[in-house]
Amino acid sequence: MSADLALIGLSKTYAASPIPAVDDLSLEVRAGTCTAVLGPSGSGKSTLLRLVAGLETPERGSVLIDGRDVAAVAAERRGVGMVFQRPLLFPHLSVLDNVAFSDRVAGMPRARARERAAHYLETVRLGGYGRRRVEELSGGQEQRVAIARALAAEPSVLLLDEPFSALDPSLRTDMHDLLAAVRGAFSPTILLVTHDRDEAARVADRIALVENGRLLHEGTVAEAYRRPRSLRAAELMGGRNAVSGHVRGGLHVSALGEVPVPGTADGAATLVFRQEDVRVDAPSPGETSLRTTGTVETLRPLGARGEIGIRASGVLVHAEVPSTSGLRPGEDVAVSVPHALVHVVPG
Structure with a gap:
């Protein structure tokens, strides 16, 4: 279910600003590992994820998944799943059918798609919630459903765009534990965007520090804290x-x-x-x-x-x-x- 992800010289500029949102950025994420992209607001973190997902097109550079350049491949054909800060669930579908959505779109019979969806709900600790409506869920439960829906599509790369930032501290801790369980069960390749140093240190294997669209530092969590590559990197890690x-x-x-x-x-x-x-x-x-x-x-x-x-x-x-x-x-x-x-x- 996992794949190597390599970003090579990615650049993206929006028409509203002459300053690149992502500027000649290169980054590698090994299969089955989690890299947290950390940086201040407006640093290009979310744009980077959108370029990987195929929701934005780079002006320059390549996105390689298991060595295959997918920069020109449609988003739905990349084998990439994405979970946003807001769950964006379908309000007219039950919890079970939200999770089964990708399989149904792919033509899988309803009974089989729902059977698989129930398995993923169990994985995110929501077994028995399948018949509920979206409006009956708490914020943390909605985010769990969003993660289950992304996993059900069996992506080779899972992108998480500040998915826990709207939750209170205790729920965020629960979600961190859930993410650890998901990694243990499926070993997905994960690229996580966050502004929270503690969250990055808890859930990721490596940290990439980004500012003004450029990569300032990439390394293990310990290196980010105690062996930063620049003074600015040290400051971003709270030094x-x-x-x-x-x-x-x-x-x-x-x-x-x-x-x-x-x-x-x-x-x-x-x-x-x-x-x-x-x-x-x-x-x-x-x-x-x-x-x-x-x-x-x-x-x-x-x-x-x-x-x-x-x-x-x-x-x-x-x-x-x-x-x-x-x-x-x-x-x-x-x-x-x-x-x-x-x-x-x-x-």
Whole structure:
């Protein structure tokens, strides 16, 4: 049911804007894996999905599914399924017949199509809901039906365009679990568009960061968080610490001190590290760390945790601490960041 997906040099510009919505973008998604496309509003994420689905035509570039260029193939012949932010179910059909729709269009007898539809409803944990009308469903249930309908068409590539963004947090967690179950059962190739970093980290194998129609970074979830390819990529992943400096002889030198960065070319470079990785007052024994001292300057509650800003050697360092830490502005603290958790980006 899965296939390799390769996008090569895709470009798309709409008549209403001279700026490309997608600009020479290339991306590979291996069969059976999930890549989350993450970026701010207007970055070209949804246009990218529409180009893969065949709902838009690229000016340049190729869409390859298992090595076959489908850029000129009609949307209904690509073997691609798509689930949108809104479920877009047929209100005049029952839940069962919504899921059976693609099989009926393909000419399958009604009884067989409904039998298959019931199987997919079981997969999305809606067994027994087949006779219901669409208006009798909750928002989360509607989205499950939309996923079942897409799966029933047996697509080689499944496209998800922010399908969970309208749901409340608890329902979104349920849908993430459902997506994991679907992956376990069918191993589809998935391209998921989201603006939520946590969602991308939870459901995807890899993350592609997109802005202004261009690919900024592509890699594993861990790489996106801790080994971004640029300062902007680090910012899109929620990184709060960026310290300007320069590399000389394998060391990054900044106001915070020196950090070994073997294999990095000499020149201007920015040290980035996650706020979650900053340790306040308690470096681990024997751990090689960047260490300094500073004064708590800001405090921002984040529920069970809080974020503090520490002014150290003229640099504002952001750190996450438990809400019970008791730290207050004006307090002097020691700060450390393990060398293994710092990263250098150009510029």
